[in-house]
Amino acid sequence: MTLVMDRPSTAPEPAVEEKKETGGLVIFAWSGELDKIWPTLILANTAAALGKPVTVFFTFWGLFPLVRNDRGITGDVWMQKMLSFMNRGGTKNLRLSKMNFMGMGPAMMKTLAKRYNVAGPQDLLDTAKEMGVKLIPCQMTMDLMGLTKEDLIDGLEEPAGAATALAAADGATTLFI
Amino acid sequence: MTLVMDRPSTAPEPAVEEKKETGGLVIFAWSGELDKIWPTLILANTAAALGKPVTVFFTFWGLFPLVRNDRGITGDVWMQKMLSFMNRGGTKNLRLSKMNFMGMGPAMMKTLAKRYNVAGPQDLLDTAKEMGVKLIPCQMTMDLMGLTKEDLIDGLEEPAGAATALAAADGATTLFI
Amino acid sequence: MTLVMDRPSTAPEPAVEEKKETGGLVIFAWSGELDKIWPTLILANTAAALGKPVTVFFTFWGLFPLVRNDRGITGDVWMQKMLSFMNRGGTKNLRLSKMNFMGMGPAMMKTLAKRYNVAGPQDLLDTAKEMGVKLIPCQMTMDLMGLTKEDLIDGLEEPAGAATALAAADGATTLFI
Numbered sequence: 388m389t390l391v392m393d394r395p396s397t398a399p400e401p402a403v404e405e406k407k408e409t410g411g412l413v414i415f416a417w418s419g420e421l422d423k424i425w426p427t428l429i430l431a432n433t434a435a436a437l438g439k440p441v442t443v444f445f446t447f448w449g450l451f452p453l454v455r456n457d458r459g460i461t462g463d464v465w466m467q468k469m470l471s472f473m474n475r476g477g478t479k480n481l482r483l484s485k486m487n488f489m490g491m492g493p494a495m496m497k498t499l500a501k502r503y504n505v506a507g508p509q510d511l512l513d514t515a516k517e518m519g520v521k522l523i524p525c526q527m528t529m530d531l532m533g534l535t536k537e538d539l540i541d542g543l544e545e546p547a548g549a550a551t552a553l554a555a556a557d558g559a560t561t562l563f564i
Numbered sequence: 565m566t567l568v569m570d571r572p573s574t575a576p577e578p579a580v581e582e583k584k585e586t587g588g589l590v591i592f593a594w595s596g597e598l599d600k601i602w603p604t605l606i607l608a609n610t611a612a613a614l615g616k617p618v619t620v621f622f623t624f625w626g627l628f629p630l631v632r633n634d635r636g637i638t639g640d641v642w643m644q645k646m647l648s649f650m651n652r653g654g655t656k657n658l659r660l661s662k663m664n665f666m667g668m669g670p671a672m673m674k675t676l677a678k679r680y681n682v683a684g685p686q687d688l689l690d691t692a693k694e695m696g697v698k699l700i701p702c703q704m705t706m707d708l709m710g711l712t713k714e715d716l717i718d719g720l721e722e723p724a725g726a727a728t729a730l731a732a733a734d735g736a737t738t739l740f741i
Numbered sequence: 742m743t744l745v746m747d748r749p750s751t752a753p754e755p756a757v758e759e760k761k762e763t764g765g766l767v768i769f770a771w772s773g774e775l776d777k778i779w780p781t782l783i784l785a786n787t788a789a790a791l792g793k794p795v796t797v798f799f800t801f802w803g804l805f806p807l808v809r810n811d812r813g814i815t816g817d818v819w820m821q822k823m824l825s826f827m828n829r830g831g832t833k834n835l836r837l838s839k840m841n842f843m844g845m846g847p848a849m850m851k852t853l854a855k856r857y858n859v860a861g862p863q864d865l866l867d868t869a870k871e872m873g874v875k876l877i878p879c880q881m882t883m884d885l886m887g888l889t890k891e892d893l894i895d896g897l898e899e900p901a902g903a904a905t906a907l908a909a910a911d912g913a914t915t916l917f918i
Contacts (some may be wrong), residue, residue, distance in 0.1 A: 587911060587912065589907065599801060599802070603769070603771055603800060603801065603917070606881075606903050607903050607906075607907065610902075610903040610904050610907060611907050613904075614904060614907065614908075616907075662828075663824070663827055663828060672820045672823075672824070673885075676818075676820055676821065676885050676886075677885065679818070680881075680884045680885050682881060682884075682885055737907065737910045737911065737913075737915050738915060739769065739915060739916075739917040740917060741771075741917050
């Protein structure tokens, strides 16, 4: 019961059944790179546009794109600070998982995206929030990486754990990205 | 309802329901490396052999293995051409995601695969087509990377977008590879 | 309705059927790095704690963490031996998929994990076995990599193939990690 996330209990019986058939989308966003944030948020927003309930559970490296762009080094202990220095968070600092070429790859990708009208990560994130996509930061990752709620952007759900993500995943289309 | 892709409408009511219950397999093939194409196509072909409807949605780096082997540099603008040069498409040019060692890794893997009777990527792709696996190239990626239908192998479905892939994913086993 | 997990067990007869319908968790563990083993086993063990049937199918690089820590170089032919030398198996030898820094990254991560009470890979693996998570090594990968049952830890299921994994995946939450 307590694991169940936010299904409107106001909906009448038939609506629930209909919802069950179409199912929702739950993405475990683990990676955090530009080329992984793209499919994560494009799939999330497309599913939301199709009327599906969508949850994205940001965990491990996946949490870093949710760090505020104006945030500097994060973390309590030196290892967390060093990690944050090597893997700077925020949508402005995303790398490619391959062919990063010291940042030239992401710059090229962003230029191509603009040219071909593909929304950038910040726009996609804003749209996701507007469309009611639930963005859940992983509490354990926050502890491990030394990230606080103040380090993260606004409009996120309360930090939660694997059990919450798995409960949302039940009966939904699930992807680990 | 209209979102549901390609369910045989000839089947009688109970059969449809049964099929729906066991579900199909939908793979989001994002990666494009040799060691990712292997599980993608082995799982796709195995599921097809088990009688399941299978769809593979090739997106982002995942599109490059579908480029014709006799195709040279692809793309309209220099950034796309450069990308195609650095990340040569086609089943003959696949890398490993780790331990690539300038191509020595893939050569070793292919040798081991031959020795232990594991089909190579080209054979798996041919088999997938023969078995009726739907291979859908992502339209947005084609735009972004400057790939045209002429750049891609024969036997693919019409290019489509995330909505098509998500519709197919409904009720199916879904994997992001 | 049936999508909802973890209803109080006060529910009458249909509860059993409900549980079956909501399905379990099947993870295709392909990657084998420390930062991928973590989500694999944390999700597996969490789902098991929630009473779900859980299967992890270890394939390709994912098989290496299951190699015994006291095992040296594995494989029959020199290419397999070389692979095992470059990609040493066992939970003690796991790398990070990014920011590995010649082993400094994993050491830091393990230190942080200890500090914030996140269980290490060996503990998670032991817990998984205790909780009845089915750990299936991929037969084809074993052949390809030259790994024998004697090379792998105790407590695993019989080696199996893609068909077995896909059968378990039917109706379950599925993730490719």
